[in-house]
Amino acid sequence: MTRWSHLALVPLLPQLLVATSVTDGETKPVQLHPRDDDEYSSPPFYPTPHGGWVSDWSDAYEKAYQVVSNMTLAEKVNLTTGTGFFMGPCVGQTGSAPRFGIPNLCLQDSPLGIRETDHITAFPPGLTVGATFNKELMYNRGVGIGEEARGKGVNVQLGPVVGPIGRKPRGGRNWEGFGADPTLQAIGGAETIKGMQSTGAIASLKHFIGYEQEMYRMSSIITKGYSSNIDDRTLHELYLWPFAEGVRAGVGSIMTAYNDVNSSACSQNSKLLNDILKDELGFQGFVMTDWLGHYSGVGSALAGLDMAMPGDGSVPLFGDSYWAYDLSRSILNGSVPLDRLNDMVTRIVATWYKFGQDADYPLPNFSSNTDAATGELYPGALFSPTGVVNQFINVEGDHNITARAVAREAITLLKNEDSILPLSSNDSLKVFGTDAGPNTGGLNSCTDQGCDNGVLTMGWGSGSASLPYLITPQEAIANVSQNCTFYITDSFPSSVTASADDIAIVFINADSGENSITVDGNPGDRLVAGLNAWHNGDDLVKAAAEKFSNVVVVIHTVGQIVMEEWIELDSVKAVLVAHLPGQEAGDSLVDILFGDYSPSGHMPYTIPKSESDYPDSVSIIDQPFGQIQDTFTEGLYIDYRHFLQANITPRYPFGHGLSYTTFNFSSPSMSVVTAIDSTYPPARPSQGATPKYNDSIPNPSEVAWSSTSFTRIWRYLYPYLDDPQSITASNTYPYPDGYNTTQKPGVRAGGGQGGNPALYDIAFSIDVTVTNTGSRKGKAVAQLYVELPSSLGLDTPSRQLRQFEKTEELAAGQSQTLTLEITRKDLSVWDVVVQDWMAPVDGEGVNIWIGQSVADLPVLCSVGTGCSVS
Known part of the structure; x- marks a missing residue:
């Protein structure tokens, strides 16, 4: 059986449209202004920050350095590029570096289970998991998916999904994420990542970013994917929020979206990848494309992309690639600095070490190309060797128990x-x-x-x-x-x-x-x-x-x-x-x-009561000709935030x-844990050292076909060139505006995984007692919403979910005290001029609401005046 994967043959205030550039270490505001009435630009940010400066990753990066410093150019390029469609057992696989024990890395769908294989668990998808509001189940489901990925020999399991966030109610893939709220997405994603990666499988958080519609999502030789035009504040407070928590959870991989953001493709958007993801959020793993979401060679490398999947160029199965042999060429001619390739490979190898995949991690024992026991090893080739491709390993274990619990509690x-x-x-x-x-x-x-x-x-x-x-x-x-x-x-x-x-x-x-x-x-x-x-x-x-x-x-x-x-x-x-x-x-x-x-x-x-209850900007855009400019004019006001602002009763x-029983919330109390004693967080920690390599252009013989001794597989993507000695370095490459190779000191909002660690200091802790006042057993969910003060000087939604906890199963009359903690970031807004998170000092004017829905919030804790129950 042939199978295809990932392939389809409030008006904005001027001050919100601000990003930054860094010149000689000085941060300056740069307008993300429309070039035309409906076209937004994305400012450049170069070079890609090196990985390895976060202490949690230092051991993995040291191991990676010892390997990468001894790799040939061919081995480095091999690990960054997929081998091509149907060129291996998985939906995607990289080349290998067998001298160092690094196999072809297997990348496989999906976020709810191991796709295109047998004897696995089909867990409920993300939206169902979000409906449980149960962190333990979110984690346990992640463990189950990770265990099954490991059991099948999958190195990188492609999930969880936190983009789309559900901005468009008709959006085709909203069900893959956890719900139409950044905090619900963030907690669901982070718990899933921690569960998955506890098993040694690498999670791939996706799709980064602004991917809110299926139609017209992809660019190709004849089309241009839509541009999601998002202002800086909305990007940070809505769409980036769950990705930040995923990075903070230590996710090993992030997959880019197909679409453009502010007229620059996500897989080659230097502002998104270099500045926001790898600098501000301190992401230490590797960035990969979605399948056929790779649109350029040099440009994507310079912009911060680390891995191309499945490796093919604009048209699959032609044996063409933007990287592979062309990346080797780009290194030899100097258009891509070896420093960038070294960082790409180090990130990949460090992630492999970080999750212990160098220690008895299984090789793939299944094929996503056929259900038969034997078959072609490389079905994309015209002539392929054959062998055992499916071992029918049963990895289900007792995961049906978790799957049923998730489905039930949702x-x-x-x-x-x-x-x-x-x-x-x-x-x-x-x-x-x-x-x-x-x-x-x-x-x-x-x-x-x-x-x-x-x-x-x-x-x-x-x-x-x-x-x-x-x-x-x-x-x-x-x-x-x-x-x-x-x-x-x-x-x-x-x-x-x-x-x-x-x-x-x-x-x-x-x-x-x-x-x-x-x-x-x-x-x-x-x-x-x-x-x-x-x-x-x-x-x-x-x-x-x-x-x-x-x-x-x-x-x-x-x-x-x-x-x-x-x-x-x-x-x-x-x-x-x-x-x-x-x-x-x-x-x-x-x-x-x-x-x-x-x-x-x-x-x-x-x-809603009617689809017309939503703003027009969140409708599906059906425009077959020309690039769609999908401008997020509703800003922060999606889903319940919009209904509250527009005073529409859903x-x-x-x-x-509801439940078969009833619950009462009582005895709320709030305590200060870490005082918010300044508008902005304290200065970011100093950045640790990163690996230092010899960045001289390597000997062309390292990628010469004449140096190999194996039989080529037609259409398989290799790093080798026929005559690499004829390639000479040139300094005339037309680099993008703003390109440079000098590492920057780090943006002020960064400093750790997920951003400045001070953002995640617990600011307030709230205890509330939940009592089952009915006649049947049941579980209750306490949802915490924040109302920020007008003193911040910015238009802000009146309620924003920032935390939740679920009780154990309570018998009739039984009580449980829940503790809900909120961080400094939970009380912050993004200052587009200063480019940092701004919070009310001491939390002054903040109201914290707790209840069973955004419309049922009996508990109010006001900073400075205490808590009450209505």
Whole structure:
């Protein structure tokens, strides 16, 4: 079977549009102004900061230095460039350096499990994980994914996802991330990274940055990907926030997005990669492209890119590359300084050492190209050697337990009139909808889950994985219920009769995915479907509501759906959003439906009453000709921030989620941990030393084909040249504006992984007691929102989620005291002129709200006046 990966054949204030340049060590503001009415520019920042100055990475960098200082040019180039599409077992692999024990590094999807292989766990995707608001489950799921990656021999597992953040409700890949809030994304991403990397697998945090739409995302020889035009403050306070936390968690790799940001492609945007990511955030790992998101050779290297995937140039399977042999050429002619290549390779090798992959880490034992035991080793070649490609290693372990717990704790109860839920096993049930049943074509019959057939377990595309098994809701309900009839159809049967005691359970869904596949006319983004239920789901609910006096609606969805046609009908008594449950769809739902557990999920996004409730700027842009200029004019005001600012009442607010029991918040108290005694953080720590190499242009013989003794594989990407001795150095290369090779002292907002370490000092600690005041056991979530004072002089959202904690399962009458800690950064805004984080001294004027949703916040702690409960 052939498989493709990652491939698709508030008006802005002038002061917000400021970035910086550094000249002779002096920081000066530079306008990120429009070149035309709708075109933004991204200022240059060169050279790439060297890695290795963070103490946590010093041992790994020392080991890497000992290796890289002895590498040939060919070995260095080999590790930076993928070997090409279908040129190995994984969706991508680098070349190797066997003299030093470094194999081809295997890179594999996806953020919810090991894609395109067998005997793995298909975990619930990120959006479902976010809905749990449970940090322990976020971490445990990360451990499970990491263990399975290691077991399959995957060096770099491509996840988690924190971009897109869900700016566009119709966005195709919103379900891969953790929710429409930077803090929810940040915590979900960081906990996942820590879990994954505890196993030795390297996480790849993606997609950096501004990747909020599927359509027109990629540049090619005939098209130009859209430009996400983002002002400096919005970039820092929304879209960069979860990436900063991922870097702080020690992520080993970051994947760039396909699109441009401010008219410069993410994979070659020196402002983003050199300045913000590697300097300000202190990222020590390596930056890689998305598949075919590599658009230039010299330019991308100078801008801070470290690894090209899958290695091919603009057209795959031609044996062409922007790097590989051309990178060797660029080193020999001096257009790319050897200093840059040395840093690229050192970052890759140091990351390999950092996570212990030099010590008995498995080689790949699977093939993403075929399900057969034997096959071509390099299917992209016209003639390929063959061998054993799949060993069918089972890496599932007991990860189904975590997968079921995540799916269960994510289920969000939106409505439960007359306490119709939970159900009893002897209730008379009638179940409707194909979403309750199996895929009629068979399990995994649609490539990369590219169809909406049967229960929706995940979206489609490279963020998916094959289901090892699936117990559908139909099967799970039948295993529990003593009196249930199933109508696995999306057209309400006219012959159905209803008695007063009958309860109808109606299953509906809404799907989306990657732009590489179109499903029911939707090219990734929900272009045709909009925010409506698929397969006439609204009509199915209304028909059931007309016939039955008790209706329960179960929704599997990638994001927001509009419910206004039926949500207030008298007979629609309960609504459960089960999000995307992965392989444990049926059992996790039955756990909640029949009351073995109380629902404890909370909405990771706002549910509107109408799509028109959103600003026009967050609509999908369908413009087939010319580069799309997607200007983020709404600024900070996405999702609940927008609804609060515009004073629009949603159908269900961000964070909303009911339980079968009730909870009370009491006895709040707040203490100062680290005083905020200045507007800006203290000066960044001094930067540690970085590796020093001989940066003379190497001997051309190091990349000469004549020096090799192996048989070439056609289309495989090698670092070698036929006549490297003929290449001479030149000083006439047309370098980009602002290019230089002198290392800078470091921007003021940096100083550690994630930025200045002082930003992460705990400023305040708040204790609150949560009591189960109902009659059933259950878990509660305490969500903490910050309201910043007007004294900061900037327009700021009235509520911003900054922390959350979930209780253990509390019995009726039981209490638990939760501690929620917020940092200096949590109380800061980005000063676009000073280029640093600005906070109110002593937290003066800050209000801290705690409750169960953004619209239900009974606890108020005001700095200086104490806490109260309304």
